[in-house]
Amino acid sequence: MRLVERSSLAADAVDVAPLLLGAVLRVTSDDGVVAVRLSEVEAYHGRGTGEVPDLASHARMGPTQRNRTMWGEPGHLYVYMNYGMHDAVNVACSPEGRASGVLLRAGEIVDGIEIVRARRLTARRDTELAQGPGRFARALGLSSKRHDGVDALDGTQGGVRVELFAPGGPVGAVRSGPRTGVAGDEASCALPWRFWIEDDPTVSRFRPGRTAANRRPPVTG
DNA sequence: CGGTCGATTGTCT
DNA sequence: GACAATCGACCGC
Numbered sequence: 001m002r003l004v005e006r007s008s009l010a011a012d013a014v015d016v017a018p019l020l021l022g023a024v025l026r027v028t029s030d031d032g033v034v035a036v037r038l039s040e041v042e043a044y045h046g047r048g049t050g051e052v053p054d055l056a057s058h059a060r061m062g063p064t065q066r067n068r069t070m071w072g073e074p075g076h077l078y079v080y081m082n083y084g085m086h087d088a089v090n091v092a093c094s095p096e097g098r099a100s101g102v103l104l105r106a107g108e109i110v111d112g113i114e115i116v117r118a119r120r121l122t123a124r125r126d127t128e129l130a131q132g133p134g135r136f137a138r139a140l141g142l143s144s145k146r147h148d149g150v151d152a153l154d155g156t157q158g159g160v161r162v163e164l165f166a167p168g169g170p171v172g173a174v175r176s177g178p179r180t181g182v183a184g185d186e187a188s189c190a191l192p193w194r195f196w197i198e199d200d201p202t203v204s205r206f207r208p209g210r211t212a213a214n215r216r217p218p219v220t221g
Numbered sequence: 222c223g224g225t226c227g228a229t230t231g232t233c234t
Numbered sequence: 235g236a237c238a239a240t241c242g243a244c245c246g247c
Contacts, residue, residue, distance in 0.1 A: 042239070056239065058232090066232060084229030086240050103239060122242060124222090134240050144231090181239055205223090207240085215237095 001165040003153050009074035012050070013043040013093040013100035018174050018195045020091065020102055022167030024110060025152065027140045029160045031119075034112035034140055036130050038104060040196040040203045042179045044090070046070055046099020056182040056189055059099040069149045070099040076155070077162065079137065079148040086134030087143050091152055091164070105180070105194070106131045108202045109139065127201045173198040183209030 004023060009016055018041075026035040046059030046067070054060055058067045058080065069078040070092050078090040078101055090101040107130045109116050116129045116139045123129050130139040137143070146158030154163050176192045183189065189209070196203045208214075 044239070058239080061233080064233075080239085081231065082238060083240050084231070084238085088239065090239090105239085132240070179239070183238090209239085211237095 001168055004075070004164045004166050006073075006075045006153055009091065009093050010095045011093060013045065013102045014050070014193055016091075016093045016100075017041045017043040017102045017193070018176070019167075020104075021174055021195060021197050022169070022171035024165040024168070025089075025104065025107070025140065026111065026163045026165065027142065027160050028163075029141050031115050031141060032112055034115050035110045036107035036136065036140060037110045038107045039200040040106035040194070042103040042105055042195070043193040044101050044103060046094070046101075049094060049098055049100045052188055054188045054191075055184065055186050056179065057099075059101075063099070067099070070101050072096055072149070073151075075151060075153045075164070077142070077147060077150050077152050079142055079144045079150075081144040082134070087137035088133035089137050089140070089142050103133060104136055105133050106136060106196075106202050106204050108200070131202055132204045171197060172200065177206065180204065180207050181209045183211035183214075 024035050024037050044057040045054035047062045059070045063071045073096050074093050076092045089104045092101050094100040109129050120129050130136045150157035152162050152164040175198045176195045179194045
């Protein structure tokens with residue numbers, strides 16, 4: 001297995017994303033080695049990247065304390081907490097000073113499955129172990145507090161070593177469609193920037209985003 | 222297996 | 235002070 005080349009990540013995440021399908025993210029910690037083969041990813045743009053603003057991106061307004069990893073050297077992991085309880089993992093793309101990234105949404109456990117089963121006790125079957133961004137982060141033991149900014153190209157931080165290997169063999173047909181959980185009717189919300197391997201059972205189900213418009217109003221009185 | 226509902230906290234307006 | 239790149243409990247089939 002050979003590491004993904006950093007130069008290949010210094011490009012627009014929309015172009016990088018489909019090329020990461022079949023790649024393997026390996027995390028070594030005190031628990032042991034866990035590796036996941038990517039089956040589903042999504043691209044996001046920072047301000048200034050692409051022709052239209054990406055209203056669903058954390059970097060849509062420019063650099064902030066939270067999203068600074070996305071503006072740094074490509075190949076580092078932007079790990080953030082969402083909904084107050086789930087972590088999600090992205091690979092920073094675009095040259096330093098510009099922001100785009102690939103959200104790692106799902107994959108197949110190819111090493112350390114016993115470790116992952118212990119971390120993911122609520123999974124009903126093995127295809128659910130890393131099915132969805134929060135589950136994916138949990139399966140690999142990555143968290144926003146400890147691992148945001150770690151170099152995915154053989155970096156060490158927060159008690160883990162991270163490696164991102166290029167796809168090792170043939171990858172199934174790549175499909176694309178709207179990003180999951182992204183709300184709104186703006187053009188940027190309907191962009192087909194979710195990519196997945198066709199017929200891969202570890203790919204998550206599409207869910208439309210919940211907005212103030214379609215969310216149930218709070219009970220009053 | 223699939224639908225619905227509510228949790229929970231960091232972040233930015 | 236609203237709201238989020240979601241998940242799991244719970245329930246029905």
